[in-house]
Amino acid sequence: MLNLTYEYKLIPTDAQRETFDYWLEICRKVYNYALRERKDWVNSRKCDANSCSIRQEYIISVDTPRPTFARQCFTLAQAKKSISELKIPHTHVLQQVLRQLEAAFVAMWERGHGFPRFKKRMRSFVFPQLNQESVKCFDGADWVNLPKIGLVKMHLSRPIPQGFEVKQIRVVRRASGYYAMLTLQCDVEVPQASPSGHGVGIDLGLEHFLATSDGELIDRPRFFVDGQSKLKSLQRQLKRKKKGSRKFRQLHHQIAKHHEYISNSRKDFHFKTAHHLCDRAQTIFAEDLNLKAMSAGMLCKHTLDAGFGQFLSILGHVCFQRGAYFAKVDPNGTTQECPRCQTHTGKKLLSQRVHKCPECGYETNRDVAAAQVVLQRGYTAVGHIAVNFGEGK
Incomplete structure (x- = not known):
């Protein structure tokens, strides 16, 4: 079974636009009410009956079952009989809101996400x-x-x-x-691509967005940094306006459009780079990076601006569309290993941008050497013979 998602721009009338806004507001209320119901149930069972807070405590009957997706859907159907506002959106739309809340709790239990938060606004309905x-x-x-x-x-x-x-x-x-x-x-089965043809390994970084095992270096566009001056100007103007006024809403909308422009520019660069790689190779290997740790360091602003996670996701999607093989390898020590003789070089500083092996004398750009190690690890993982790189200088 093959699934695709295509995105199209809608051109609604003013009445339809008002309907969309109204439905989103109703979805927000349903989501927040269901979350409050779950949160109250959890808070009422945090401590023993003999050690409750003196000031306040959530008191819910012991026999009250835990709010689940099925029970909250049943409660929603009962609430429609007395709240006419809930009859306006389609039934399945409101049920999908409850399913979204259930998915948020499953992500918290199974993947370590934080506790779901109340929403100030809903951005979509299904x-x-x-x-x-x-x-x-x-x-x-x-x-x-x-x-x-x-x-x-x-x-x-x-x-x-x-x-x-x-x-x-x-x-x-x-x-x-x-x-x-x-x-x-x-209803069609698409076979997975197998490693074939010319292979390339890639190394992601901040000095260069991407380095390939073929020696190509792609510079990193600074989408947010370049657009930050305009963003600061708009935010200074917004600060001097009365909250809720017409000019305040206009500036708020301009800021949102500028953020969307930055996001679209970044995504366009990622797609073009992914197609550029697929034009040059039929097998691509990348590092399985710990993106959460990278986005929490000293260079978190520039790391998030580069959007490595989005790029790897787009690269996997483009490789699937074009029949190329894509896989991730272990990223540990790729910059410390020589791609020619596999010697540990012991680079201690990020300022050392040239790889020079003390054993075999192989010399190249540090990021290119890491990409070559990624390619070797990828071939080893799929059972192919690893490639050897140039002679020492």
């Missing part, structure tokens, strides 16, 4: 089940048919592949407008 003709084209324009909303005009920037069916639509609100993320599904 239609999980659709009719077969959810996307239509007539009168020379493309439309998407949303339940209980109707036909919404859509800019079909690329055609939907033949043989795929639209299984889910997520409506997303951004600073530049509303977007529809269509989940497409096709």
